[in-house]
Structure formats: C-alpha cells, structure tokens
Amino acid sequence: MNLTQQRFIQNNAGYSIVSAKPHFLYVSRQKGIAPIMDMLKKDRTFFKDCVIVDAVIGKAAAMMLVYGDAAYIHGRIMSASAIAFLNTQNIAYSFDERCSYIINRTKDGMCPMEQAVLSINDLDQAYQALTLKQMQLRK
Numbered sequence: 001m002n003l004t005q006q007r008f009i010q011n012n013a014g015y016s017i018v019s020a021k022p023h024f025l026y027v028s029r030q031k032g033i034a035p036i037m038d039m040l041k042k043d044r045t046f047f048k049d050c051v052i053v054d055a056v057i058g059k060a061a062a063m064m065l066v067y068g069d070a071a072y073i074h075g076r077i078m079s080a081s082a083i084a085f086l087n088t089q090n091i092a093y094s095f096d097e098r099c100s101y102i103i104n105r106t107k108d109g110m111c112p113m114e115q116a117v118l119s120i121n122d123l124d125q126a127y128q129a130l131t132l133k134q135m136q137l138r139k
Helices: 003-013 034-042 059-067 080-086 112-117 123-138
Strands: 017-021 024-028 051-057 072-079 092-099
Touching (some): 003 024, 003 051, 003 072, 024 034, 034 059, 034 123, 051 059, 059 072, 059 112, 059 123, 072 080, 080 092, 112 123
Parallel strands (some): 072 092
Antiparallel strands (some): 017 024, 017 051
C-alpha cells in the first residue's frame, strides 16, 4: 500500500491514523497520541518500518514514531517542533500544513503532550514523560 492509498483511506474513512507496511495495516479513530502510545506500550516494535499517515503530528507523536522505528511519517498538520525534531533524525517525512504548535482540545493553549516534550530530545525520556502525562490526563 502506498502513501496515496493510505491518505485516501484516512481521508475517506475518518481514521486519525493509518499505518502500513507489506501485509500489515493498522487504523484507529482514537484522538491525540493515544493510538501511537497504546500500541508502543504493547510492543515497541509495532510501528517498525511502517509508513504512517496521521491527522496531526506534533513533537510528541513525531518522537514516539521515531522511537518505534517508523520508516516514513506524513501529517495532514505538523508542528514546527515536530519538523525541527524530524530534521535531526534519519527519517523521511512530509506534511500538508505546517503550524506553530498543536492546539489543545479546548483550543486555549498548546497540546499538553507536545508541551511535555518541548525541551526533551532523548527518545527514552520522551516516552517516560508522555506515559506519565497520558496517565495524568486519563484520571
């Protein structure tokens, strides 16, 4: 399955994320970073060699997809901090629209997940910070 097909599936089926590699397809309608984090918690190699199409890629999502060894990342919307981080990594990426930062769900500030990793560049530290932030937000 190629990037164009994945984008078509995402746009027409209402998925937030479409992840594919030969003989593998993962889709989710979960919001935020949950569909990435939930799979990484089960298996760190879940996204290994996958082409990812996601609705929103902030630095948190970008870091976790690099942490999971994704092969390529495409975001409909991608934040400046995600782009800056991905430029330091050995991973290809693309996006439709660039934004300064990812907005939180109440639209009154920065996404708490992106904010949690703004000053972090270590993938293991980012995973720990995002796991903790996700637990705090789910309470």
